[in-house]
Amino acid sequence: MQSGHNAMTGFVTVILALVIVIVGLVSRWPLWVWPFAAGVLSTGAAASLVRARRRRPLIPPERLLEPELPIPQVERWECVIKDVSLPSLSEDYDFQFSATVRWLPQEAPPNAPVVNAGGLAIDAVVDRARRITHQSPPHRSSLVQHRLNGELATMVADPSGRVLAMADNVRLTLADADRERLEKLATVRKNEEVWEHERKWEQSKRAYLGEDVLRTPGSAVVWWLAKNDEKIDKTVSDIGLLAELSSAANDQSVPDDFQRYVPGLAKEQEPLEAMADESTTGPPSPDEYARFLLRHSGLPDGDPRRALYLERVAEAAKGAGLPDVADALLRMLGDFPHPPQSAGPAEPPFDGYFDEDPPYDD
Known part of the structure; x- marks a missing residue:
């Protein structure tokens, strides 16, 4: 100064x-x-x-600070621990824990036994770390490491109260083999999730088509018209295809009202139309008659009674003087399985005469 x-x-x-x-x-x-x-x-x-x-x-010389004086050394208590196995949330996948443990001994009560302060500090730090890792997934080791750095950065007394302990330079890793297994499991899990999503989407699409769009030929036509509202002629031309598609989706035959739109079935309708107006189209052929009689028999496809029906109608056609129609019916009869014969007496063939009107001799 x-x-x-x-x-x-x-x-x-x-x-x-x-x-x-x-x-x-x-x-x-x-x-x-x-x-x-x-x-x-x-x-x-x-x-x-x-x-x-x-x-x-103003300040006496004896009160002035003298930084040149030697500062006494602070005694340090610390220890480095490496690769301590700590449990994770997943069984058989352990973390590898490494850190620098620091502690500060506390005054012991009277007559207290001598303890290893470093051992108490390490045990306290490892126990604090274990309570965190066993609730953490193994594939989040980096995130858990940062959390441990924050949780263990405070001096906390051990259960015995003999030391205050903390940890620094925390490092948490996972074994390479475990990391590879977890990556493979994650890949499979992601693929399975995608596959399950695609399966549900496909099921939803099938349900939409089968239970809504193709429920009947009429609903299929309405759906197609909504898709092509500016192309009515195209929708009309596709009615037969839509009817076949709807019938196939429901395992049914094409309804009678839509058979005339199906190219293959439209030809089978020609005998019926010809019978309705013979003056215009001429008489139908015996095969057309046979198909007409079978189609309007009222017996569903696969019914074994259809063979018996053809047999009886063929006999009646012969008795009525229509041998061509009877032959056509018998030809169709070869395509159907015959029903089992009953155990009763066989019915005599029809000979064209009634029992109450016996023939008279000339």
């Missing part, structure tokens, strides 16, 4: 000397004034220095 006062005094003295020189030159002082002015200036500077030396400093 005194050195600073001396510097300030010298600086002010120099400034005053310059001011005196300038004033003397401007005022053209006589020669005897210059030595007098220099003496006054020197006397003032000397008085200021003497006064500063006599003044007591």
Whole structure:
């Protein structure tokens, strides 16, 4: 502080000397004034220095900080642990825990046994880390490591109260083999999820088509018309195809009202139309008659009674003098399985006469 006062005094003295020189030159002082002015200036500077030396400093020297004094060394208690296995949320997948454990011994109560403070600190830190890792999934090791760094960064007393312990430089890893297994499982899980999503989407699409769009030929036509609302002619031309598609989707035959739109079935309708107007189209052929009679028999496809029906109608056609129709019916009969014969007496063939009207001799 005194050195600073001396510097300030010298600086002010120099400034005053310059001011005196300038004033003397401007005022053209006589020669005897210059030595007098220099003496006054020197006397003032000397008085200021003497006064500063006599003044007591504000802070006594014995109270001043002396950073040059040696600082006592702080005793450190720490230990490095490596690759300690800690459980994870998944069984058989353990974390590998490494850290620097630091502790601070506490005052022991009277008659307390001697303990290994480092062992207590390490056990306390590992137990704190285990409570976190066993609730964490193994594939999140990096995230769990950051959480451990935060949780273990505070000095906490161990259960015995003999040490305060914390951990630094925490490192949490997973074995390479376990990491590869988890990656494979994750890939399979993702693929399975995609497959399940695609399967449900396909089921939904099938249900939509089968239970809504193709439920009947009429619903299929309406759906197709909604898709092609500007192409009515195309929808009309596709009615037969839609009817076949709807019938196939429901394992049914094409309804009678839509058979005329199906190219293959439309030809089978021609005998019926011909019978309705023989004057225009001419009489149908025996095969057309046979198909017409079978189609309008009322017996569903696959019914074994259809064979019996053809047999009886063929016999009736022969008795009515229509041998061509009877032959056509018998040809169709070869395509159907015959029903089992009953155990009763066989019915005599029809001979064209009734029992109550026996033939008369000429």
